[in-house]
Each structure stands twice: as C-alpha cells, then as structure tokens.
Amino acid sequence: MNYTLHQLQVFAKIADTQSITKAAEALHLTQPAVSIQLKKLQEQFEIPLTEVVGRQLYITEFGREIEVAARNIIDQAIAIQNKTMAYKGQMVGKVTISVVSTGKYVMPFFLRDFFRLHPGIELAMDVTNKSQVVDSLSRNQVDFSLVSIVPDNMQLGQLDLIKNKLYLVANADFTRKKVKNLNTFFESIPLIHREPGSGTRQTMERFIQSLDISVNRKLELSSNEAVKQAVIAGLGLSIMPLIGIKNELTLGQLQIIPIPGLPIQTTWRLIWQKGRRHGPAASALLDYLTANKSQIIRQHFDWYEAY
CATH class of the missing domain: 3.40.190.10 (Periplasmic binding protein-like II)
Known part of the structure; x- marks a missing residue:
C-alpha cells in the first residue's frame, strides 16, 4: 500500500460531498487534481471505491469502509500534530463558530490576530442565516454563534462586540x-x-x-x-x-x-450555550476577545463608528 495522507483527505471530502467538483471547491484544489488523487488511491485497491450512476457519483459499500478507516488515520495524524505542537508549548484545538450572513463582514476581523497568535488552533466557521445559526447553537454543534438578535428561548452567555x-x-x-x-x-x-x-x-x-x-x-x-x-x-x-x-x-x-x-x-453579539464546557481553544478565544475588542474596533472599524 502506497496511499498518502493527502489522498485519504481528498477521498474523505469526496465522500462528504458526493462530488468531485464540490470536493475540489472545499479543498481549494482544481477538479483534475482531485480526480488524480482519487485515481491514485483507487489504484491501491482491486474493489471500486466509487461508482457513477447517471451523472451522480456514489461511494460504494467497500468505499464506505475505507472512508471510516481513512478518517481514523486522518484523526490520528492530527492528534500527532497536536501533540507535537503542545510539546513545543503551542496551544492546539479547534473552535467552531456559526455566523449570520452579514456577520461575515464582522467576525473575521475579530478572529484574525488570535489565530495568528495560535497557529495550532483550527477554525470552522459556518456562514448562514439566523434560523440555521440558532439551530446549530441549540443542538450544541458549535462553540459560539454571532448574531444581532439574541434568541429569547435559550440560556445563553454573550459578549457584545460592535453595534x-x-x-x-x-x-x-x-x-x-x-x-x-x-x-x-x-x-x-x-x-x-x-x-x-x-x-x-x-x-x-x-x-x-x-x-x-x-x-x-x-x-x-x-x-x-x-x-x-x-x-x-x-x-x-x-x-x-x-x-x-x-x-x-x-x-x-x-x-x-x-x-x-x-x-x-442592534448589537453584534457572540453567544454560547451556558451549559457548554468550552475547551482550552474556545476559552482562550473568549478571553482574547474580551480583552481586545475595543482595540480591534479602533483598528478595523473607525469608518463604521463615524456614521
């Protein structure tokens, strides 16, 4: 077996999206590059990993088994990387945030310097409409949500960011x-x-x-x-x-x-479930924003405050 971690990551994304095109977009690769990696991985197996019915790509039953194994390998590789960075004294982990669509003009500026300070921390940010943001928060799928209207049927913690x-x-x-x-x-x-x-x-x-x-x-x-x-x-x-x-x-x-x-x-607010136990990365982000939000506003939103 000569498959690479990159090939497994590409295959996992294809399995997620059921599409070469969508996998390429998610991975910021070209479609030919994704197709080549899938082909090279397939060459390691005599049984097909995928099949095309009509114009739709599907993962075969055998492919699903390989997908599970691939994800385990990817998780172990990430764990090794995290242990290495932690040993070097760098903070590691992942922060998940759901953001209402207009919040995409706000949230990146509040996140930029934190993630520069902590390159070992991953960010997953989903930008969607308010109802879906609130749904992801209520299901405890994210650490934080950015909203301008706070839902009134949940027990929440909140941090005001900007008007x-x-x-x-x-x-x-x-x-x-x-x-x-x-x-x-x-x-x-x-x-x-x-x-x-x-x-x-x-x-x-x-x-x-x-x-x-x-x-x-x-x-x-x-x-x-x-x-x-x-x-x-x-x-x-x-x-x-x-x-x-x-x-x-x-x-x-x-x-x-x-x-x-x-x-x-209204006010852009970062909100979170009061009962959620934040990991070290999410807690560090919250501490950082609490301490630095005024400076971030002065640095990036002077034009906005003038209106």
Missing part, C-alpha cells in the same frame, strides 16, 4: 427627497426583503410594524449580497446593515436615504 446599524439604501440614480409621510413613501417604492429566517428581515419587519405603515414588497432574496446587487441595479430600496456596504458607498453605487427612525441599532 449593528441598518439604514435605508438606494442606488445612485434614486432622487433623494425629504420624506414627509412615511406611509406614502413606503407605499410608493419597491422594498426588497431578505428571506424568512434572516435577522436583517426580522429587524426590518419590526421597524415597519412599529410605524404601523404599509409597504410595497417587491422582491425577496436569500442573501445580503443578492439584495445589495438588486438595489444597485435599481430594482428597489432596502434596509441594510451598514457593515456590508462600505465599498458601495465609497464608490457611489449606493446612497443612504435619511428617514425618521433610522438607523436601527
């Missing part, structure tokens, strides 16, 4: 005028919404309900980026987090429309 400010935004061609009647204004413009389960949508709907006004809902889109591009294209206006539109404001592609009651302000 989340939401403004009404339009594209550069929109004629800005003084808003005299909010109800008339929102009935006359197409308002673009995020999908159900989004924290941004929940915040927007609470604002609209508090004003007791009617709106012209034009579109419902499933990501902040999609909403942003729709607004730039002139399909409508939207209430969006400031944190995600810095470049578009600078380039003049978007403009903030001042109306009474905005910006809406």
